[in-house]
Amino acid sequence: MPAVTISVSKLQNLFQEGDGTTIATPLGNTLLEIQGDLQFPSEPPSNDEDERFSEYEEENVVRFGVLSFDSEYKKATLYVGEKQRLLGSVVKLETPLGLLKFDHETNRVELEDVINYKVIFKERPLPIM
Amino acid sequence: ANKRQKTSKGSNSNPIEFFKSQYGTMQKKPDNQSVEEANADNTSENVRIWVQYNEGFSNAVRKNVTWSSLWQ
Numbered sequence: 001m002p003a004v005t006i007s008v009s010k011l012q013n014l015f016q017e018g019d020g021t022t023i024a025t026p027l028g029n030t031l032l033e034i035q036g037d038l039q040f041p042s043e044p045p046s047n048d049e050d051e052r053f054s055e056y057e058e059e060n061v062v063r064f065g066v067l068s069f070d071s072e073y074k075k076a077t078l079y080v081g082e083k084q085r086l087l088g089s090v091v092k093l094e095t096p097l098g099l100l101k102f103d104h105e106t107n108r109v110e111l112e113d114v115i116n117y118k119v120i121f122k123e124r125p126l127p128i129m
Numbered sequence: 130a131n132k133r134q135k136t137s138k139g140s141n142s143n144p145i146e147f148f149k150s151q152y153g154t155m156q157k158k159p160d161n162q163s164v165e166e167a168n169a170d171n172t173s174e175n176v177r178i179w180v181q182y183n184e185g186f187s188n189a190v191r192k193n194v195t196w197s198s199l200w201q
Contacts, residue, residue, distance in 0.1 A: 002196060036182040045176060052176060064178045081178030102200050125180050 006100065008111045023069055023076070023090055023119050029099065031118035032067070034078075034086065036125075040064050050082075067119070076119045085128045088121035 010027070024030045040062050044053035052063045065080040074090040099112040 034180055035186055036180045038178075039181050040178045041176070048176065050176060052178070062178070080180050081176075084179055086180065104200060122186075124182050 004107065004109050006109045006111055011111055011114065023117055025113050025115060027113045029113045029115060031093075031097065031115050032078075033118050033120040035120075035122045038064065038080070040081075069119070076121075078119075078121055079128065080125065083128060084125040086121040086125050087123050088119055090117055091120050092117055 044060055044062075054061050054063070065078055067076060067078050069076045069090070076088045076090060078086040078088060080086060093116055097115040099115060101110045101112050103110065
């Protein structure tokens, strides 16, 4: 039976900073949960008027929406595309979620981050305004 | 709709000419219109981004984990 150890070297910075109650972790990750499927074109279109498509580290990136967040009430609003607005909330996870990266080339497992909060959108999308 | 039918039955020559002329104008238009419409369709369809909402949520039954499923 094969075995591998999980490397936690990246997380030293995290524990130095301590965990805030922000939606993003100190390492810059956020968990976004939507009750539904996010639909967007897989290929960047020829006429991208809104400049929603760009490239980041040789990957195609879609700017699919804007997330705004009210830290006082733990409420969040997600604008998707041009027509949808979703109301959601910031929830503390019952069991923190470890983000593991299984690297095929080096055959190593790295603990990338520990996620304590998620932003969840359960409600039906509303029209914008 | 009824009124139109009655008037068209009442006088035969006028409606036919009317529709012929209508057909003529329709035939002239399509080239420009269809091209414009096609373009409009492309732009709107290409940059459409939305959430397809699920009425509820379901968690599947837990299953065993294999080594290969972790290293996909």
